[in-house]
Amino acid sequence: MEQYNDEREARKQYIRHRQRVVFSVVGAIMAVALVVSMLFYFHVFGLGRVGTPVQAPNYGVTAPCSAKGEDGTPATTVDNPSITIRVLNGTSFSGFAQAVAKGLENRGFTVQGYDTLRDNNNAGEGFVTTVERTTIYFGRNAINQAYTLNDNFTDAIMVMDDREDALIDVVLGATFKNLKDTDEVLAPGSPIEDIEGCQPADQMTDLPAALAH
Numbered sequence: 129m130e131q132y133n134d135e136r137e138a139r140k141q142y143i144r145h146r147q148r149v150v151f152s153v154v155g156a157i158m159a160v161a162l163v164v165s166m167l168f169y170f171h172v173f174g175l176g177r178v179g180t181p182v183q184a185p186n187y188g189v190t191a192p193c194s195a196k197g198e199d200g201t202p203a204t205t206v207d208n209p210s211i212t213i214r215v216l217n218g219t220s221f222s223g224f225a226q227a228v229a230k231g232l233e234n235r236g237f238t239v240q241g242y243d244t245l246r247d248n249n250n251a252g253e254g255f256v257t258t259v260e261r262t263t264i265y266f267g268r269n270a271i272n273q274a275y276t277l278n279d280n281f282t283d284a285i286m287v288m289d290d291r292e293d294a295l296i297d298v299v300l301g302a303t304f305k306n307l308k309d310t311d312e313v314l315a316p317g318s319p320i321e322d323i324e325g326c327q328p329a330d331q332m333t334d335l336p337a338a339l340a341h
Contacts, residue, residue: 187261191286192329194320195271203320205276208236211296213277214341215242218259218299228300231307235280245299259301265339267291268329275320280307286323291338299339 194203213232217225225242233239245259262284266274271288274296278284283303 186323186325187285189285189287190332191323191326192268192271192288192332193322193326194275195329203272203275205279205314205316205318205320206272207316208276209238211270211273211277212238212240212294213296213298214240216245216297216299216339217243218245218263219302219304224300224304228298228304228307232277232280232298235307235310235313237277240295259299260303261285262301262304263287263299265289265291265297265299267293267295267338270294270296271329272320276314276316279314282308288329288332288335289338290335291341295341297339297341 196203213229215225215229215232225244229239229242262281264274264278264281264284264286266286266288267290268288269292273294274286274288277296277298278286282305283301284298
């Protein structure tokens with residue numbers, strides 16, 4: 129009888145020992161899983177961070193190459209006060225154009241005005257609030273000015289249209305967050321780096337119609 133009791137006690141101890149081992153293993157697995165999940169949640173070492181797709185320069189829109197000097201000298205950025213711009217809000221955020229226009233004005237650009245982008249070439253009552261990418265519209269006579277202005281943005285597309293004057297329109301899109309820091313912007317007289325895949329301006333035909341201004 130005593131031997132039977134000893135066997136029962138031995139089995140109980142074995143079961144308890146096995147339970148402790150199982151619980152310890154499960155607890156360790158849960159602890160590791162918690163640590164890993166926290167690493168992903170807080171993006172430690174870049175874990176779990178979704179990369180932003182790399183966009184091609186100018187997002188597939190053909191831009192003109194910068195305008196070299198008459199003697200063939202490389203194109204350079206120009207002084208901000210010599211660049212006249214108009215800022216148009218292509219988003220649903222009220223007061224967006226005014227705020228950006230003020231920021232550009234503080235950087236020395238000549239701001240002609242700001243408004244909300246509208247249907248039918250900025251005329252009429254319908255507001256356009258679905259512009260995705262900020263777009264800089266300019267003509268043949270303001271190519272280097274457009275490149276200079278574009279250097280203040282991180283998300284803008286440069287589009288040359290058929291306007292003949294030097295006014296540049298900035299249409300703010302939904303991706304716009306803020307202007308580039310001033311210490312990251314090229315100084316006047318800096319060499320202009322052409323957008324990859326650009327074409328000489330005189331070879332670009334069928335240009336889009338300019339916004340009414």
